[in-house]
Structures are given as C-alpha cells and as structure tokens.
Amino acid sequence: MTWTSADGAFSIAHPDRFYIGGEWVAPLSGRVFHHVDPATEEVQVDIAEATAEDIDRAVAAARDAFDNGPWPRMTPRERAGYLVKLADLVRAGSVELGHAWTREMGIVHAVSQGGGAAFAGYIDQHVRFAETFPWQETQPTTDGLGGEALLVREPVGVVGAIIPWNAAFILALVKMTPALLAGCTVVLKASPEAPLGPYVIMDMIDQIGLPPGVVNFVTADREASERLVRHPGVDKISFTGSTAAGKRIGSLCAERVARFTLELGGKSAALVMDDYDVDKAATTLANSTAYMTNQVCAALSRVVVTDRNHDAMVEALKTRFDQIQVGDPYAEGSQMGPLAMSRQFDRVMDYIAIGQGEGRMITGGSRPAELNRGYYVQPTIFTDVDPGARIAQEEIFGPVVVVLRAKDEQDAVRIANQSHYGLDGAVFTNDREKAYSVGRQVRTGTFGQNLHRMDFGVSFGGFKQSGIGREGGFDGLKSFCETKAIMLDPQLA
Incomplete structure (x- = not known):
C-alpha cells in the first residue's frame, strides 16, 4: 500500500x-x-x-x-x-x-x-x-x-x-x-x-x-x-x-x-553583553524562535541581559516577535508554523498560564485570532521573572522566551548556569576574546557567538541533565x- x-x-x-x-x-x-x-x-x-x-x-x-x-x-x-x-x-x-x-x-x-x-x-x-x-x-x-x-x-x-x-x-x-x-x-x-x-x-x-x-x-x-x-x-x-x-x-x-x-532536554541561555546592538540581537533571537516553532531541545529560551540594556532589549524583542508571520507552513510569507500536536499545544498553553503568575507577559500568549484550526500559538515573551521560576527553569518546547535581568557580566554567567540543563547557549558580543571567556564559563555542550548554532558534524550533546x-x-x-x-x-x- x-x-x-x-x-x-x-x-x-x-x-x-x-x-x-x-x-x-x-x-x-x-x-x-x-x-x-x-x-x-x-x-x-x-x-x-x-x-x-x-x-x-x-x-x-x-x-x-x-x-x-x-x-x-x-x-x-x-x-x-x-x-x-x-x-x-x-x-x-x-x-x-x-x-x-x-x-x-x-x-x-x-x-x-x-x-x-x-x-x-x-x-x-x-x-x-x-x-x-x-x-x-x-x-x-x-x-x-x-x-x-x-x-x-x-x-x-x-x-x-x-x-x-x-x-x-x-x-x-x-x-x-x-x-x-x-x-x-x-x-x-x-x-x-x-x-x-x-x-x-x-x-x-x-x-x-x-x-x-x-x-x-x-x-x-x-x-x-x-x-x-x-x-x-x-x-x-x-x-x-x-x-x-x-x-x-x-x-x-x-x-x-x-x-x-x-x-x-535544554533550557539554553542567550547572554546579551552591553557592547552588542540590542536590535540586532533581537532579530537573531526572533528568527531562532520562529524556527521549528522553537520545538528545539537547544532553543535559546532564556535571554539574559544586564540592567543597562534590559528595557531596550525587551522592547526590541517585542517589536521583532510581533512581526513574526504565523500561519500555514506552506503559505508564502509564513515564518512560523503550528506546534506539532494537540498535547504539545496544551503543554505550551499551560506554561503560558503558569508564566502569567510568575512574571509579566509583554506579547503573545494565545492562538492567533485568524487561525482557528491547527495547533498555532503566538510567539510569547515574559519578563520580570525570577531566574528560579518554573517558566525560567523548565523546558517548554514552544515559542515562549523569558527575559532575565542581570547586574553585570558575571551575574549573567551565574544566571545562565542556574539550570539543571546544559545543552546549548550563546553570547552576543563584538569582542571575540570575551565570547571565548564567557563560553568557557557557561556549563553547556555547545556555545555560539552572536548566533544560535549547533553542529552534528563537530559534536553535539549536553552537560548536566541535558x-x-x-x-x-x-x-x-x-x-x-x-x-x-x-x-x-x-x-x-
């Protein structure tokens, strides 16, 4: 047959x-x-x-x-x-x-x-x-x-x-x-x-x-x-x-x-350093979130940024997330398709509900109004979240990103390592030496500079429970x- x-x-x-x-x-x-x-x-x-x-x-x-x-x-x-x-x-x-x-x-x-x-x-x-x-x-x-x-x-x-x-x-x-x-x-x-x-x-x-x-x-x-x-x-x-x-x-x-x-699994962190353009970082992170509707074990689902650029980063991310075209994966112009199945849709929506009790949701949070069939969900951002909160610690496997506030570079590394997971990660900085230094400090199996990267041709796998x-x-x-x-x-x- x-x-x-x-x-x-x-x-x-x-x-x-x-x-x-x-x-x-x-x-x-x-x-x-x-x-x-x-x-x-x-x-x-x-x-x-x-x-x-x-x-x-x-x-x-x-x-x-x-x-x-x-x-x-x-x-x-x-x-x-x-x-x-x-x-x-x-x-x-x-x-x-x-x-x-x-x-x-x-x-x-x-x-x-x-x-x-x-x-x-x-x-x-x-x-x-x-x-x-x-x-x-x-x-x-x-x-x-x-x-x-x-x-x-x-x-x-x-x-x-x-x-x-x-x-x-x-x-x-x-x-x-x-x-x-x-x-x-x-x-x-x-x-x-x-x-x-x-x-x-x-x-x-x-x-x-x-x-x-x-x-x-x-x-x-x-x-x-x-x-x-x-x-x-x-x-x-x-x-x-x-x-x-x-x-x-x-x-x-x-x-x-x-x-x-x-x-x-993973709950990977993207650390945005003070020397990097927040709009450029937001565009990269929005693109990686739209890929596979963020149903990726290595997804950069925690964005860690210092006090200096936190508010600008949140606003830039909101702007980029709101521009993501959610729709039929075969339609021209679609940038993000549905979640894979009913139970995954329910899981993501449950975490969004949890997040509304743990932080401030600044965009997303529901099914797109024009899509009443298919497992679609809007790309969603939470901020004002404690790094130990469930939505900052548990793998959601959907287009939900948490922005976490750090005091400085070392605090950002500490927050990145405050996880049972250690699969992937990234740092956004124009300083190659700083990228290497931060990469060596974050406990994760893969780490990229200015991009979400993973390469099965090199080596892929995780630290800790990843x-x-x-x-x-x-x-x-x-x-x-x-x-x-x-x-x-x-x-x-």
Whole structure:
C-alpha cells in the first residue's frame, strides 16, 4: 500500500508495514496510529503500530545480521560505499523529505525542503571518516614486558536508535550513519507523531542493498519502546528526547549494563553583553524562535541581559516577535508554523498560564485570532521573572522566551548556569576574546557567538541533565565502538 498526500506533493510506501530483515513485513497486530496534520488537525494516514512481539522480530533480525552476517566483518571503506549511495538518495530526495518534515511537525516548508541536502553532507563526512578515523592505533605498553599494544575499535553490536518527533528524519540519519560505518546493526524506532520522514528514509535504505537485517524499522509508542530498551539482544541504546524519558532509559540500561547515549532536554541561555546592538540581537533571537516553532531541545529560551540594556532589549524583542508571520507552513510569507500536536499545544498553553503568575507577559500568549484550526500559538515573551521560576527553569518546547535581568557580566554567567540543563547557549558580543571567556564559563555542550548554532558534524550533546555522551564528529562515531587492547608477544615481532 502506498499513501500519497491529498495535494499529491509526496508519498510513502508501506505505511502499514515495518522494515525487518530486509523486507517490508506486516505487523503482528492490526493496531494503527492515526497521524494528524498539525496545520489542519485532520488525520493524514494510518501508520502500523508495533507491539513487543514486533520489537522482538526486529531485534532478532539485527542480532542475526551482527552475529552471523557480513556487515561487521567488512572494512570501514566497504561499509562507506553503502553510505555514498544513501547520501546520493537523501540529496536527491530533499524536497520529499521536506514535505514529510512539514506535515509531521509544522516546520515552514521553505525551510524544511533544504534539510535533506544539508544532512547528506553529514553522511559525506562519515564516508571520509572511513579513511581518517583511528580504527587502529599503536600504543606503548607500560607493564614492563615490552612491545607495543594495538588499540582497535570494533562495533558495539546491535543498536536501538530511538528518535523524537521534532526532526525525525534528521535524527534517524544522525544515529544510523555512524552506527553503520562502525559496523553495527540497527533497530530504528520512530515516534508515532512523526513517522513520515523515517518511512521515506527507510525506502532509501531499502534501495541501497544492505545485507538483510542490518537496518530494521518500527513505529512504536512507549510500551513497545521500553521492550527495545530492555531487550537483552540490544547492546546499545541511542536516544534523543525528554530528560524524563532519558532518565528512565538510562536506569533500564544500567540494570543490564547496556551502553547508552542520551541527548536530552535544554533550557539554553542567550547572554546579551552591553557592547552588542540590542536590535540586532533581537532579530537573531526572533528568527531562532520562529524556527521549528522553537520545538528545539537547544532553543535559546532564556535571554539574559544586564540592567543597562534590559528595557531596550525587551522592547526590541517585542517589536521583532510581533512581526513574526504565523500561519500555514506552506503559505508564502509564513515564518512560523503550528506546534506539532494537540498535547504539545496544551503543554505550551499551560506554561503560558503558569508564566502569567510568575512574571509579566509583554506579547503573545494565545492562538492567533485568524487561525482557528491547527495547533498555532503566538510567539510569547515574559519578563520580570525570577531566574528560579518554573517558566525560567523548565523546558517548554514552544515559542515562549523569558527575559532575565542581570547586574553585570558575571551575574549573567551565574544566571545562565542556574539550570539543571546544559545543552546549548550563546553570547552576543563584538569582542571575540570575551565570547571565548564567557563560553568557557557557561556549563553547556555547545556555545555560539552572536548566533544560535549547533553542529552534528563537530559534536553535539549536553552537560548536566541535558544528556550523556555526544553525537556527531569523531566523538559520536566512537560511541558506537568498543575499544579493545591487543598485546602481541614482543618476542615474535
């Protein structure tokens, strides 16, 4: 069965099936998820729902492919050949992937249509890693017996890759690409709220000719997902999602000493220094808030500014936020689309209600009057908020920004660090040395100067409750490897 969107913009094959053992297979139950378009609140397509038994089938296929198949025994260069084919398909399918992304979670299509081309470059990078990554190194021994040790990096095994709903196809590629290059086999688990992009990616996976069972795919809710985390046949879990879910996953993995990487929530701070133009900073922050309707774990949702520029910053932000065009993600001129789903809309509105008791709301706070259908909410700003208040401490995952007042630069750093999270951050200053100094003081995994930046090609992950481990770059590839020391008899050299 092939499903095509009502306007004919794109289609996905086999929404009623899972990809297991190199084939599209029917689920063991007749249960389905009803996927809803966030811009219209209408059901778009029914997607197969995995049960624990379906998870078991997928893990068995991945386990057999790892234990008995050729994939982990190939060289990195041989595995990279398959990634070259995948990158070509992702690049060619960028527009289709963009449609899927928009219809899943509401990102403006003018932005989403370039996502595939951008992340094809991420795959290209890993193709180069086949030659440049330290798969084997020679180290001196220290045990007094002479000779050298070979430090080799081998695949960790079967990987359960659990992706969120806000950037589903991107996170699928972020996790699968290094896992495959390392020689792992994968069970990819998509969210029922965002299955479309992953289905498009799996069609591409089916085309590149991987050995059966190397990549397997299901869509499942929490109960079946926990089966994947608990499964003794899974060696590593790579998870992106909320901190609450990450804590649960980490505890379950620890019970059986399974490996895990957790990329979790954030409440990132933007520190605006006195030397920086407030209008310029406000424009940048408004643009980053509109991106994905601020449904981004690394969102700059706390703006920290000194007394000197606080009032000017608030006024500039209000002006820019009021100019954001909220509307149909396919409409010309739209800058911010809807939230991804009904429960996310309710969550954001609940936090706005909380914020009205904790600070002063200066703009936004409700559904746009002209949009009575779809999960739309106005970009919202609060000020006069204590840094310890809930709306200044808890991840909202929507277009709600809090402006916090600081006495001076050091107080701004203190406020930025007054958080359980530490995923991203930025400082707005014309002084490069100051940017470096502030960046070294703020406890966060990524930090930018004058922009909201994150780069999976370098390294991405968090301090504190924003996660454990890193994705992207050499660090991310290492997380899919086990390190082994081989010490050969020096007398036989």
